[in-house]
Amino acid sequence: MGLRRLLETAVNKMDEFGERSHAADVAKLTPAQREHYERWEARGAAARAGTSPEDLGDPRLTGTVLQGPAGEVVHGVVKAPKRQDVIEDPAAWEQQMLAERAVRDAARADYLAPGRRPVHITRVATRGKTQAREVADHLAASGLAGHAELVYGAYRVPDLISPGRLGGEGGAVVEWDIVHAADGRLPAAEPPAALYLDAGEFLVDRVPGERAPLDEDLALDILARAGIEPERTLAIARDVAISKAGGGGEGEGRSTIDATVRGVHVLVMSNAAAALGSTAAAPPWRIREGPPDGVWLEVLQWDAIAKAVHPVRQRRPPLPSPFPYLPLTAQELLRAYIEIVGISPADAYCAQVTHDRPFDLMGRTSTKWGVRRTGGGPDLPCADGKLRERLAGGHHVVVAYRDSPEYAAGRARFEAYEQSELQAHLRRNLGLREPVPEPTSRLWRTIERVGDVVEFFTMEPTVEDDFVAPRYCWPPRGG
Amino acid sequence: MSSADVEHAGWAVGGPGSRLRRRRNPLLAILAAILIAGGAGAAVYGIVRFATEVGPDDERVVARGTVAALDGPATPAVTFAGAGAEKLTVWLRAGGLSNVRSTVVAGTACEVVRPDGSTALIRGSRQGAAVETDHYATIGAFTAAAGRNAVACRHVPFGRRGRRGSLREQRPFIVERGSPADGLGGMWLLFPGIAAIVLGVPLAARWRAGYLKAV
Numbered sequence: 070m071g072l073r074r075l076l077e078t079a080v081n082k083m084d085e086f087g088e089r090s091h092a093a094d095v096a097k098l099t100p101a102q103r104e105h106y107e108r109w110e111a112r113g114a115a116a117r118a119g120t121s122p123e124d125l126g127d128p129r130l131t132g133t134v135l136q137g138p139a140g141e142v143v144h145g146v147v148k149a150p151k152r153q154d155v156i157e158d159p160a161a162w163e164q165q166m167l168a169e170r171a172v173r174d175a176a177r178a179d180y181l182a183p184g185r186r187p188v189h190i191t192r193v194a195t196r197g198k199t200q201a202r203e204v205a206d207h208l209a210a211s212g213l214a215g216h217a218e219l220v221y222g223a224y225r226v227p228d229l230i231s232p233g234r235l236g237g238e239g240g241a242v243v244e245w246d247i248v249h250a251a252d253g254r255l256p257a258a259e260p261p262a263a264l265y266l267d268a269g270e271f272l273v274d275r276v277p278g279e280r281a282p283l284d285e286d287l288a289l290d291i292l293a294r295a296g297i298e299p300e301r302t303l304a305i306a307r308d309v310a311i312s313k314a315g316g317g318g319e320g321e322g323r324s325t326i327d328a329t330v331r332g333v334h335v336l337v338m339s340n341a342a343a344a345l346g347s348t349a350a351a352p353p354w355r356i357r358e359g360p361p362d363g364v365w366l367e368v369l370q371w372d373a374i375a376k377a378v379h380p381v382r383q384r385r386p387p388l389p390s391p392f393p394y395l396p397l398t399a400q401e402l403l404r405a406y407i408e409i410v411g412i413s414p415a416d417a418y419c420a421q422v423t424h425d426r427p428f429d430l431m432g433r434t435s436t437k438w439g440v441r442r443t444g445g446g447p448d449l450p451c452a453d454g455k456l457r458e459r460l461a462g463g464h465h466v467v468v469a470y471r472d473s474p475e476y477a478a479g480r481a482r483f484e485a486y487e488q489s490e491l492q493a494h495l496r497r498n499l500g501l502r503e504p505v506p507e508p509t510s511r512l513w514r515t516i517e518r519v520g521d522v523v524e525f526f527t528m529e530p531t532v533e534d535d536f537v538a539p540r541y542c543w544p545p546r547g548g
Numbered sequence: 549m550s551s552a553d554v555e556h557a558g559w560a561v562g563g564p565g566s567r568l569r570r571r572r573n574p575l576l577a578i579l580a581a582i583l584i585a586g587g588a589g590a591a592v593y594g595i596v597r598f599a600t601e602v603g604p605d606d607e608r609v610v611a612r613g614t615v616a617a618l619d620g621p622a623t624p625a626v627t628f629a630g631a632g633a634e635k636l637t638v639w640l641r642a643g644g645l646s647n648v649r650s651t652v653v654a655g656t657a658c659e660v661v662r663p664d665g666s667t668a669l670i671r672g673s674r675q676g677a678a679v680e681t682d683h684y685a686t687i688g689a690f691t692a693a694a695g696r697n698a699v700a701c702r703h704v705p706f707g708r709r710g711r712r713g714s715l716r717e718q719r720p721f722i723v724e725r726g727s728p729a730d731g732l733g734g735m736w737l738l739f740p741g742i743a744a745i746v747l748g749v750p751l752a753a754r755w756r757a758g759y760l761k762a763v
Contacts, residue, residue: 166552167552170552189555190553190554190555191554191555191557192554192555192556192557193557193558193559193560194558194559194560195559195560195561196570196757196758198757199759199760202568202760203559203560203561203568203760204560206560206561206566206567206568207557207560207561207563207566209565209566209567210561210563210564210565210566210567211565212565235749235753236750236753239757240753240754240756240757241757245560246554257565260567397551398551398553398554400551400553400554401551401552401553403553404553450556451556452556452557452558452559453556453558453559454556454558
């Protein structure tokens with residue numbers, strides 16, 4: 070009897086230890102991992118509650134963004150059918166694109182917000198080095214800088230134009246999209262006031278374990294403190310840089326073309342310049358996690374859809390589309406969100422197709438597994454009318470706006486559209502605002518520096534360093 | 549059109565109402581053009597000179613002989629009349645695979661006997677880097693003296709025993725006026741030419757990108 074009690078106690082202790090250890094492991098998960106874990110837990114709970122395997126669905130689609138036919142192909146539930154009929158002729162491609170778009174527009178019509186404002190996306194060409202100044206000048210020349218109530222936002226188009234070109238983006242063509250509701254020409258206006266926040270600077274007061282801010286969290290906080298309303302805000306635009314790295318021969322690291330966020334541009338009407346300037350003084354600032362009260366910040370997955378409809382970056386999306394119910398471009402998804410939620414440009418702070426964490430554009434550059442290339446695609450039209458090769462980027466669609474009950478109803482419509490028409494969950498697996506990690510110790514930093522020196526002289530890569538510092542808050546206070 | 553949603557509006561600056569104009573510095577264009585065109589010209593001329601000048605030239609050959617095979621009988625020394633203290637190069641005629649050729653070159657030694665009785669030993673394995681053409685490779689260089697100079701060459705053991713088969717045969721050699729580097733003059737045009745192109749391309753890109761000027 071005594072032995073049995075002893076054994077029971079030991080087993081209970083082991084169970085308790087297992088529970089504690091599991092809870093500790095779960096606590097260490099990043100938000101994206103945690104989300105994934107919880108979806109699997111929910112699936113397990115449903116199975117235990119007696120839900121049939123048919124109702125549970127294929128386990129390979131658990132927690133994925135894409136469901137439905139596209140999800141099944143992308144996640145390997147079914148094999149992608151062999152394509153024989155892909156249109157190569159540009160004119161025929163365009164005709165097919167418009168025909169498929171008309172069908173999607175008809176499906177979307179039931180969800181559109183009543184009394185919505187028009188959405189125009191004007192694309193302009195700039196040079197990389199002077200892009201922000203050029204966009205500001207264009208906003209002034211087009212008169213939009215004087216009518217922020219007509220502007221949803223502006224963003225650097227996250228595509229790499231002429232990927233085979235030597236050198237960086239300084240002298241290269243970089244396009245910007247201006248998303249607005251102006252139907253006609255406006256008189257020229259004063260250039261906007263601009264603020265640039267460098268992601269490498271310590272601007273947000275964070276300690277290890279707290280959530281890192283999103284670029285828009287920081288920009289919106291400054292705008293809120295400055296009392297600058299969306300009617301005077303032209304854009305919050307992440308500064309996306311696309312650079313080539315690595316390469317080399319056998320055994321060396323493969324080459325990458327990385328889209329990274331270097332900072333964020335804040336563009337406001339000239340009459341808000343003083344308020345913006347004075348508020349942005351004396352960092353770091355202690356800001357809350359997430360956007361300020363009364364502001365909705367939406368982040369949607371685009372790349373997950375792009376994998377299905379635009380599998381090879383440097384080519385046109387294949388048409389007829391394998392999944393014609395999905396948007397063909399990130400701009401179509403952005404427009405759909407604005408039109409379904411019914412966002413007024415007067416309430417909008419930003420509308421962007423952009424990136425978050427470093428993103429390798431060399432992925433998905435061939436239909437063959439493991440092949441990475443920049444060429445092989447057609448020359449496609451650019452904003453200046455010239456044809457050039459391009460690698461299509463874009464990971465997330467980001468929209469920030471002053472919230473209202475009407476928009477909450479609009480979001481419910483978008484959710485219905487997303488689930489019924491797109492058969493997707495576009496807010497899944499975003500991995501936003503990850504906790505700020507503990508910085509490495511001085512000793513470890515010294516070891517890393519020694520490793521760098523060794524690597525320089527031996528040309529042999531030592532340890533792969535895939536650490537990405539959180540933006541605006543690194544190194545954290547107390548680190 | 550490649551998207552139903554996007555209207556292309558041209559360059560951001562320079563349109564109606566724009567306060568900025570893109571300017572390009574013509575001096576930068578001229579400099580870039582000079583560097584690229586000059587560099588390309590020099591590089592091409594350097595390659596042509598290199599291709600035509602490297603290797604022995606019949607007009608400069610002063611003697612022809614045979615390298616004795618390893619463990620074989622000695623071959624007669626070749627003689628020539630030297631005009632004074634002048635540099636000469638011994639070239640071995642050897643084709644074939646590069647590794648075999650390297651062994652043959654390294655396994656060749658020549659003895660020079662000058663009119664005053666002084667000697668010089670040239671070894672293919674001691675010359676640093678051999679200059680090679682399709683059919684010839686240098687064994688080394690020596691300074692001849694005025695009068696009758698004699699050169700005798702033979703293959704000597706080099707490398708692993710199993711790889712010495714190629715040294716057991718006779719090969720022709722020639723003695724030529726000049727040093728091994730005489731035919732490499734094209735390099736002095738090729739490398740600066742490439743450097744000029746490397747400098748010129750970013751300058752051209754800089755010119756093309758231009759700069760913004762307020763109007």
